[in-house]
Amino acid sequence: MELVCPAGTPASLRAAVEAGADVVYCGFRDATNARNFPGLNFSRTELAESVTFAHKHGVHVYLACNTYPKAGSEDIWHKAVDDAVAIGVDAVILADIGLLRYARDKHPDARLHLSVQASASNEEAIRFYHREFGVRRVVLPRVLSLEEIRMLNRRIGVETEVFAFGGMCVMAEGRCSLSSYATGESPNMNGVCSPASYVHYEERGDTTVSRLGDFTINIYGSDEKVGYPTLCKGRFSAMGKAGYLFEEPTSLDVTAILPELADAGVTALKIEGRQRGKAYISQVVGAFRASLDRIASGQNGQAGIRGNLTSLSEGQTDTTGAYRRSWQ
Template sequence: MELVCPAGTPASLHAAVAAGADVVYCGFRDATNARNFPGLNFSRAELRDAVEHAHKHGVHVYLACNTYPQAGAEEIWHKAVDDAVAIGIDAIILADIGLLRYARDRHPDARLHLSVQASASNEEAIRFYHQEFGVRRVVLPRVLSLDEIRTLNQRIQVETEVFAFGGMCVMAEGRCSLSSYATGESPNMNGVCSPAAHVHYEERGDATVSRLGNFTINIYDSDEKVGYPTLCKGRFRAMDKSGYLFEEPTSLDVTAILPELADAGVSALKIEGRQRGKAYISQVVGAFRASLDKIAKGQHDARSKLSTLSEGQSDTTGAYRRNWQ
């Protein structure tokens, strides 16, 4: 399985290459990608140098152009596609139907992947993107079980890429608008979920309050680890009880089920975290590289060595193993 690793900066890309990535994915420094945070992403010149460095070490580079163009500003997204092809990107990760059509018509030889932002999780949807736009790989939403992925791979003609480590997204990926209710900005249109400019922390006695815009997302006791305030990971009061209604702070980690994912026909493993630093990238990529190399030799160690990097020091296999069913 191909190891697809994140890079939010040139330094992180170099770290991912050195740690054993097969592919590094990144984005331009604008609203065309779903991690449009200050201090992240690449200029055209930086990406050109990054591609040259990666290719020199036998590593591919994918460009995430996976937000939805805003009316009247389509040329920004069109230019991102054109520039990616000119730079020599190995694949472009897209979500918007209009942009997929543009890429296919303007650059028929370009390799196109379907972003998780498109939220395509069934045979009919994936076949549509393959037939209409020549999509060669689909990044699956984090809602499918291993059995569902195996069945899907037996029925479609494109590669599948699944998330392997990092933040969870329990909403319908590509359809979530929670952030826009609180901040006016969403990942789908603006490339940001819970933008840092709207994040605030307050001390309230012995407790720490995390806020997003005008909304209190969580209140932490002094002995609790304080997390980043995103609405889907907030604590809410309902039915006279307080708790995590959508999702507890935890990270996805598929180390234990890597052989099962390979058996299900998965082509690539995606590590989440373009907003993370190069030290995080080095450790996570290195751990997965070692695990995949052991599997290639017929060995497997199901124990993860990444628990200290998991959100809340807690990890899960998510929907891949539906223990609640």
């Protein structure tokens, strides 16, 4: 399976390449990508230099242009597609139907991938994107089980890419408006989910309160680890009890089920984390490279790997999420 790794900066891209990535994905420094954070992403010159570096080492580069164009400002997104193709990226990752049509018509030879932001999670939707726009690969939302992925791969004739490590979004990507409701900014339109400028913490006696804008997301006891206040990971009160939707805040880690994902027909494994530093990128990519190489040689892919990754996980815990759907 192809190892697709994140890069928020040229330094992180080099770290991913040197750690064993097959592909590095990144975005331009503007609202056209869903990780539009200050200090991250690439200028046109930086992307061109990074593509040259990656190709020299046999590594592909994908450009994420996966937010939804704003009415009257479509030229920004069109230019991102045009520039990415001119620079020579190996695929452009898109979500918006109009932008997919533009890319197909303007650059018929470009390889197009469907972003998870499009939230295509069934056979009919994926076939539509393949038929109408020539999409070659779909990044599947983090809500499908292993058996559902296996069934899709038997029927669709399109490559599938699944998330392997990092943030565990429990919503259907591309349809979440919670962040926009609370802060006025969302990943779909602005490239930011729960932006840091709206985050603050308050000490109340023996508890810590995490807030996003005007909303309390969680209240932690003195014996609990304090997490980042993402709306869908907040603790909810219902029928006199407080709890999380599915699991306590945790990180996705599929090292335990890599052979099962391969058997289900998955083409590529996507590591999440373009906002992470190069040390994190080196450690995670290196661990997955070693694990995949061990499996390819007939060994146990988990040996010595999971402990290293758990230390990088939210709450120092991990989950296989919907793949095994232990919370259903």
